[in-house]
Amino acid sequence: MVILSDGLWRRRFAGDRSIVGQQVRLDDNLYTVVGVMPRSFENVLAPSAQLWAPLQYDPPLPADGREWGHHLRMVGRLREGVSREQAGSELDVILHTLAQTNAKGYDSSGGAPDGMMVNELQSDLTQGVRPALPAVLGAVFLVLLIACVNVTNLLLARGAQRQAEFAMRAALGAAQRRLVRQLLTESLLLALLGAVFGMVVALAGVRALVALSPLDLPRVSAIGVDGAVFLFALGMTTLIGVVVGLVPALQASRKDLHTGVQRSSRRTTGGGHWTRRILVVAEVSLAAVLLVSTGLLLRSMQHLFAVDPGFDASHLLTMQVQESGHRFDSDAARVRFFTQALEQVRQVPGVISAGFTAQLPLSGDNDVYGVEFEGKNNPVGDPAFRYAVTPGYTETMHIPLRRGRLLNEHDEAGSPVAVLINESFANLKFSEQDPIGRRVRVGLDVGHADRPWATIVGVLGDVKQQSLAMGDENAFYISTAQWEWADNAQSLVAYSR
Numbered sequence: 413m414v415i416l417s418d419g420l421w422r423r424r425f426a427g428d429r430s431i432v433g434q435q436v437r438l439d440d441n442l443y444t445v446v447g448v449m450p451r452s453f454e455n456v457l458a459p460s461a462q463l464w465a466p467l468q469y470d471p472p473l474p475a476d477g478r479e480w481g482h483h484l485r486m487v488g489r490l491r492e493g494v495s496r497e498q499a500g501s502e503l504d505v506i507l508h509t510l511a512q513t514n515a516k517g518y519d520s521s522g523g524a525p526d527g528m529m530v531n532e533l534q535s536d537l538t539q540g541v542r543p544a545l546p547a548v549l550g551a552v553f554l555v556l557l558i559a560c561v562n563v564t565n566l567l568l569a570r571g572a573q574r575q576a577e578f579a580m581r582a583a584l585g586a587a588q589r590r591l592v593r594q595l596l597t598e599s600l601l602l603a604l605l606g607a608v609f610g611m612v613v614a615l616a617g618v619r620a621l622v623a624l625s626p627l628d629l630p631r632v633s634a635i636g637v638d639g640a641v642f643l644f645a646l647g648m649t650t651l652i653g654v655v656v657g658l659v660p661a662l663q664a665s666r667k668d669l670h671t672g673v674q675r676s677s678r679r680t681t682g683g684g685h686w687t688r689r690i691l692v693v694a695e696v697s698l699a700a701v702l703l704v705s706t707g708l709l710l711r712s713m714q715h716l717f718a719v720d721p722g723f724d725a726s727h728l729l730t731m732q733v734q735e736s737g738h739r740f741d742s743d744a745a746r747v748r749f750f751t752q753a754l755e756q757v758r759q760v761p762g763v764i765s766a767g768f769t770a771q772l773p774l775s776g777d778n779d780v781y782g783v784e785f786e787g788k789n790n791p792v793g794d795p796a797f798r799y800a801v802t803p804g805y806t807e808t809m810h811i812p813l814r815r816g817r818l819l820n821e822h823d824e825a826g827s828p829v830a831v832l833i834n835e836s837f838a839n840l841k842f843s844e845q846d847p848i849g850r851r852v853r854v855g856l857d858v859g860h861a862d863r864p865w866a867t868i869v870g871v872l873g874d875v876k877q878q879s880l881a882m883g884d885e886n887a888f889y890i891s892t893a894q895w896e897w898a899d900n901a902q903s904l905v906a907y908s909r
Contacts, residue, residue, distance in 0.1 A: 413466060414443040418451040420462040438463075440738045456537055456631060457485060487533065496530045503528035537631070547709070554702045556652075561695040564656045567599065568688050592662065599657020600650065607649035611642065659687070722875030723773060724810035727909055730772060734901040746898035754802060757906055766906040767805030768892065770798060770899050773875045782858040783833075783888055785841055786851040786865060793858035796837060796886035797877050800895040806832075806872060808907045814838075816848045816870030823891040829866035832889035838871045840886070847871060854888055856896055866890070 414436065416425070425431050435442045443465060455461050467484075490499055507528050535542075578591055615637050625632050733753060740746050750768055757766045771777035782793025799805075803820045806813070814835050823830045831852055838847045851865035874884040892898065 600653040603653030770800040812873040
């Protein structure tokens with residue numbers, strides 16, 4: 413059974429209302445369509461998902477195999493009156509039971525010894541962008557304050573030039589409240605005109621920012637200028653218009669007739685006011701704060717871009733290749749397909765070198781397995797990023813070799829398993845000793861005394877996998893031919909000029 417998204421239903425099936433009950437073919441398997449999600453539904457956990465099917469594992473698969481759900485995410489709705497702490501305590505009990513009865517190494521990847529962590533969905537989705545939002549909001553607030561102070565100062569200067577006008581109107585019988593009302597009306601009109609222009613700029617700016625936003629930005633499709641934003645802008649504009657216009661209006665209304673006439677003469681024109689001086693100082697101070705903050709932000713970005721990712725991305729092309737269909741059910745068929753694809757890519761004119769990898773650095777992938785070192789008492793292994801690669805991958809990525817050798821065509825199925833580890837991992841486990849020739853177990857072999865040992869044949873430089881801002885993570889590299897299975901989705905990297 414399968415449920416279709418509204419977009420897929422309209423794009424692929426032309427909005428056919430009789431689709432429910434019909435069969436569609438997915439990966440050479442027939443699925444019965446049981447429903448279509450409404451257009452308003454947004455799958456925030458997987459925004460790119462276009463269809464949903466029941467989660468199924470084959471019963472004969474081993475409980476400690478790769479099919480165990482370490483890659484799954486769980487979402488639930490708390491009952492009314494149940495706190496997150498209570499839910500976490502109950503899940504800890506469930507975790508303990510699962511750890512005793514299910515997959516080996518469950519504790520190391522499930523969050524223990526800290527236990528189960530229960531987070532709000534909104535917090536989980538926005539944790540990557542939340543730190544930047546206060547900085548952006550602060551910058552916007554400072555710019556708004558500078559604009560308000562600037563306009564207020566201009567209105568005060570304009571009011572000083574119009575003191576003769578206000579004095580003459582007061583002498584003719586104009587009430588003080590009428591003068592205040594006129595100045596407030598002028599300020600509101602000025603603010604509304606600015607708001608209209610600002611909304612036009614906002615519409616164009618938001619569209620440009622959305623088009624340039626990263627693909628993994630949460631809920632990017634929901635970013636836009638709608639009715640709520642318009643009402644908020646209208647309310648802020650009205651409030652700012654009143655506040656900005658109130659200072660010059662009150663100041664103008666307090667002048668007496670004699671002072672107003674004196675201010676209109678050429679001999680006294682140009683006399684400053686302490687309020688305008690204070691506003692000028694405030695405006696310069698706010699601009700200085702904004703300038704310093706911007707400089708610090710640019711400096712931080714400069715340091716971030718100066719971080720060495722561990723590979724050379726220049727002249728490097730990448731793409732994900734994924735097989736589908738029953739003709740690739742066997743690992744042999746998958747290996748044959750990716751081998752032939754790599755040979756064809758290497759024959760393309762202009763391609764100097766190419767290779768496949770199970771995951772790309774800085775791609776958001778989080779493929780982690782255990783590594784057990786001989787002589788180290790750690791039956792579940794140390795977690796490390798797994799790079800199942802073809803020979804030539806590290807050369808294509810220009811990942812530096814610190815010691816030993818790289819993987820080559822001789823590291824094939826049936827040969828002694830060769831493993832590369834990164835420099836940080838080597839320093840952590842061997843300190844000043846030479847790790848070349850040491851034996852390890854990786855992946856599903858960890859903790860199984862009957863499984864053969866692999867040999868460390870080389871040490872590579874550190875590569876940033878999750879973020880440039882994070883430290884160097886443990887990693888190991890193994891030939892795709894010597895890994896337990898052939899990945900059905902691999903990333904192709906090609907170096908060209």
